Amino acid sequence: MSHFQYNIHHQDPATAARRGVFTTPHGRVQTPGFMPVGTQATVKGLTIDQVAATGAEMILGNTYHLALRPGHETVRRLGGLHGMTLWQGPILTDSGGFQIFSLEGIREVSEQQATFRSHIDGAIIQLTPEHSIEIQESLGSDVAMVLDHVVALPAEPDAVVDAMERSIRWAKRCLNAATRDDQARFAIVQGGLDAKLRAECATELSSLAFEGFAIGGLSVGEPPEEMYRITAATCPHLPTDKPRYLMGVGTPIDLLENIARGIDLFDCVMPTRNGRNAMAFTDRGQIKIRNAVHREDTRPLDPDCHCVACRHSRGYLRHLFIAKEMLGPILLSIHNLTYYQRIMAEARAAIELGRFSEYVAKKKKGWLSQPTTNAETRG
Numbered sequence: 002m003s004h005f006q007y008n009i010h011h012q013d014p015a016t017a018a019r020r021g022v023f024t025t026p027h028g029r030v031q032t033p034g035f036m037p038v039g040t041q042a043t044v045k046g047l048t049i050d051q052v053a054a055t056g057a058e059m060i061l062g063n064t065y066h067l068a069l070r071p072g073h074e075t076v077r078r079l080g081g082l083h084g085m086t087l088w089q090g091p092i093l094t095d096s097g098g099f100q101i102f103s104l105e106g107i108r109e110v111s112e113q114q115a116t117f118r119s120h121i122d123g124a125i126i127q128l129t130p131e132h133s134i135e136i137q138e139s140l141g142s143d144v145a146m147v148l149d150h151v152v153a154l155p156a157e158p159d160a161v162v163d164a165m166e167r168s169i170r171w172a173k174r175c176l177n178a179a180t181r182d183d184q185a186r187f188a189i190v191q192g193g194l195d196a197k198l199r200a201e202c203a204t205e206l207s208s209l210a211f212e213g214f215a216i217g218g219l220s221v222g223e224p225p226e227e228m229y230r231i232t233a234a235t236c237p238h239l240p241t242d243k244p245r246y247l248m249g250v251g252t253p254i255d256l257l258e259n260i261a262r263g264i265d266l267f268d269c270v271m272p273t274r275n276g277r278n279a280m281a282f283t284d285r286g287q288i289k290i291r292n293a294v295h296r297e298d299t300r301p302l303d304p305d306c307h308c309v310a311c312r313h314s315r316g317y318l319r320h321l322f323i324a325k326e327m328l329g330p331i332l333l334s335i336h337n338l339t340y341y342q343r344i345m346a347e348a349r350a351a352i353e354l355g356r357f358s359e360y361v362a363k364k365k366k367g368w369l370s371q372p373t374t375n376a377e378t379r380g
């Protein structure tokens with residue numbers, strides 16, 4: 002019996018939103034679900050208990066970063082990502098593709114491999130699809146992503162087609178190289194902003210024995226409507242009985258818009274990165290906690306949030322950032338991750354009730370409203 006299963010429990014009647022459960026060797030993931038990003042085998046600034054307390058069930062690690070430092074052999078000898086971090090739940094690792102193509106260290110892409118320069122010591126490194134899988138097997142993640150060829154958008158049509166076709170050939174090589182049956186492989190659909198290419202790529206990959214499918218190469222600066230258009234054009238060509246993962250997305254609105262188009266899993270640095278930069282997500286839009294209006298604001302970030310940050314006043318949180326105390330970024334990271342998990346939980350409940358569109362409309366109304374503060378109303 003397979004270590005991996007994906008079961009859909011509810012299908013929203015008015016949209017393509019699905020409510021499911023993804024079963025892995027390290028436990029189950031409720032979908033739609035959001036994975037916090039632990040680039041260097043740590044969700045920046047947070048202990049694993051704090052990450053778990055936000056409601057996260059599955060986290061992400063970055064193959065590129067971990068292969069360069071401390072090295073995947075070292076990770077393996079320290080017990081893999083699970084042994085090293087003590088995270089008990091499922092872990093997904095990316096393939097390194099996005100980083101080597103986006104960090105501008107890329108030197109050359111041939112049919113055999115990608116050659117790039119390490120951002121740490123400048124060393125020339127070659128990554129093949131087979132090596133990417135070997136590294137991820139050493140890391141011991143539950144889900145390994147295939148190595149794909151990502152092109153920066155906008156790109157010439159020929160370059161997009163070439164990268165898409167190479168990504169399919171590399172996906173097959175990844176499947177052939179895999180040796181662990183306790184690790185799932187997810188394929189990655191490429192094809193830029195061309196709906197026809199995306200459909201073609203999705204159809205081709207769907208014929209292969211992958212446990213899940215991702216949409217890559219989006220959230221790279223294109224307008225949100227373009228991203229939604231591509232998601233909508235891709236999902237109908239993916240198997241209905243496998244999880245669909247939209248890589249690197251996004252804002253709270255992006256999450257809901259893409260769930261409505263059939264996406265099950267997300268990851269993004271936004272909640273933690275914005276948290277470190279003193280920005281908090283709430284139902285009434287974003288709060289920039291460094292702003293002077295919060296100086297003596299006694300209210301929490303969000304009265305409906307049960308996270309540890311929301312036991313404090315906005316005035317205290319602002320003070321922590323102004324005083325450059327490390328607790329400020331930690332607390333706002335916790336709040337934002339908790340907020341993202343709450344959106345996912347609410348979305349799941351709305352799909353179960355068959356009222357997802359209604360839910361999305363309500364959330365958007367709040368997010369697009371202008372947040373007011375005590376200080377502002379006091380003048």
Ligand SMILES: [Zn+2]
Nearest residue numbers: 306308311336
């Ligand atoms: Zn909170």
